[in-house]
Amino acid sequence: MAMAKLAFHPNAYLSETRNVKQGLASRSKILRVLERRISTAMDIARSSQLSYGVVIHHLRLLEREGIVLRRRKKKPYAWQLSGKGQQRL
Numbered sequence: 302m303a304m305a306k307l308a309f310h311p312n313a314y315l316s317e318t319r320n321v322k323q324g325l326a327s328r329s330k331i332l333r334v335l336e337r338r339i340s341t342a343m344d345i346a347r348s349s350q351l352s353y354g355v356v357i358h359h360l361r362l363l364e365r366e367g368i369v370l371r372r373r374k375k376k377p378y379a380w381q382l383s384g385k386g387q388q389r390l
Contacts, residue, residue, distance in 0.1 A: 312368050312385075327351055328359050332368075332382070339372055339381040 313328035314320050330349035334340055342360060346353045360380055363369040372379040 312363075315362060315366050317366060318362055324359065327355055328363060331356060331359055331363070335369060335380060335382050339379050341377045341379055343377065345380065 308329075309325040310329035310332040312332055313325045315328075318324070327349075330351060331345055334345045334348045340348070342356045343353060345351070345360075346356045349356070360369060364371070367383055367385045369380050370383045372381050
């Protein structure tokens with residue numbers, strides 16, 4: 302039986318980080334939540350069923366590459382897609 306290929310979000314691929322399947326899957330879930338609404342890391346964790354630590358780690362990676370930005374400057378940060386993050390490759 303052939304295994305279905307996972308569809309990763311196009312912006313989940315990072316240029317400065319090794320792209321492994323588990324990381325791509327996590328970033329894809331995070332990006333799909335942020336496409337719907339601006340959210341805190343805790344809201345993203347609940348919506349995507351990922352741990353808070355995993356969400357924070359990947360948000361920082363995505364922020365470093367300019368795909369997401371922090372909307373609020375104080376904690377809890379509200380995260381949103383940047384202009385680059387809204388463009389699909």
